[in-house]
Amino acid sequence: MQAVRFHEFGTPDVLRLEEVPLPAPGPGEVRVRVAATSFNAVDGNIRLGAMQGPFPVALPHVPGADLAGTVDALGEGVTGWSVGDRVVGFLPMVPDGASAEQVLAPAEVLAPAPAAVPLVDAASLPTVGLTAWQALFDHGGLTAGQRVLVVGAGGAVGGYAVQLAAAAGAHVVATASPRSRDAVLAAGAAEVVDRTGADLATAVTEPVDLVLNLAPLEPDAFAALAGLVRDGGAVVSTTVWMPAPTDEARGVRGVDVYVRSDAAQLAELVARVDRGELRVAVAERVPLARLADVHARAARGELPGKVVVTV
The missing domain is CATH 3.40.50.720 (NAD(P)-binding Rossmann-like Domain)
Incomplete structure (x- = not known):
């Protein structure tokens, strides 16, 4: 599968689109086929190496805490989810993220994706x-x-x-x-x-x-x-x-405030989106291959708003 990774900390040009092995879900994990992730300011700081204190990522690292996609495989002991379910989630910051065709997620961080917006746009919601x-x-x-x-x-x-x-x-x-x-x-x-x-x-x-x-x-x-x-x-x-x-x-x-994953809160946000009580705003949709450009534009203060990265 393809993923964007960086092998060293630095400027946006350290981000590379590469072929990486398909991960297998372990106990309590779900593998998700990614529809989209999104860019958050913390992604740039992690890439720079400025967040190694709270988020000590190992290199190479795949960024992207926001996730929207479809359940692809279940690890041992996972209940409540089935292959084909549409989900959103806020992933742990230290393991590999969702800037990839598929990603592993702890089953307990996921919530059903909203039905009222396209699945790719739902990636703008969690963080x-x-x-x-x-x-x-x-x-x-x-x-x-x-x-x-x-x-x-x-x-x-x-x-x-x-x-x-x-x-x-x-x-x-x-x-x-x-x-x-x-x-x-x-x-x-x-x-x-x-x-x-x-x-x-x-x-x-x-x-x-x-x-x-x-x-x-x-x-x-x-x-x-x-x-x-x-x-x-x-x-x-x-x-x-x-x-x-x-x-x-x-x-x-x-x-x-340091945001934490909370599936119950995320499910409530999703329910409000589906009831028309909460509006999801997406300024731009960019393909995964252009993620480095998104980071560069963010560093220059040029992003127009929330950017969704489609996979």
Whole structure:
């Protein structure tokens, strides 16, 4: 079978499309014929070798944590899945990923694929959808009637975060660029702040219960987020290279988010897609042979949004 791998850490040109052996599922594993994976920013950092602390991958390595495909073979002891089932999943980050014609997945990380969108587009959901869900509800404790500020709402995680927060009955204040404003409002934001020119400290006129930060900010601006939160609230951030700010005197928590696989949460996201309550946004579909180009464009800041990599 074919797979994209890198044999050394470095720039996008270390990615190579190669013939590799077909993997056999072990106990508790499912082999999936891949329809698509997707690009996430962490893929570029893993390729650079910048994530060896939390994700010590062995070389050569196949990237791609997002998976959409069809069950191809079952390992010993696997129940609940059958050959031919359409599935999605967020794969463990250290083993080989889904930038390949077939991939092994722990059976417990998989959920049924949504029926309301093409199978390849479903690959855009797991990582960013789970990140948004866990940041808002597991770490932020968001409930109906609360105010949440989503910083970086125009991105892939932000789009899901705004939809999920609004559906939960929260009042969503979002920062976005002018080009993303209409999409963020359509996702359910009640207020949109122009991130290209506004000072959040003055633009956000009423305290919020939760800040969800999804954007790279200057250290001073990042630290100031805690001041926007009412007593007892939280700043939850996915930009883990800087610890989320806190204000212990007022009980404001700072939480750094590392997304984890959760099949039950993913199944709930899929159910919302199928009910028309959650919109899957795909900006571009690119064949596996062009994955190195996707990484290069991401490094230059040129990706138009969520990119699905079709296999």
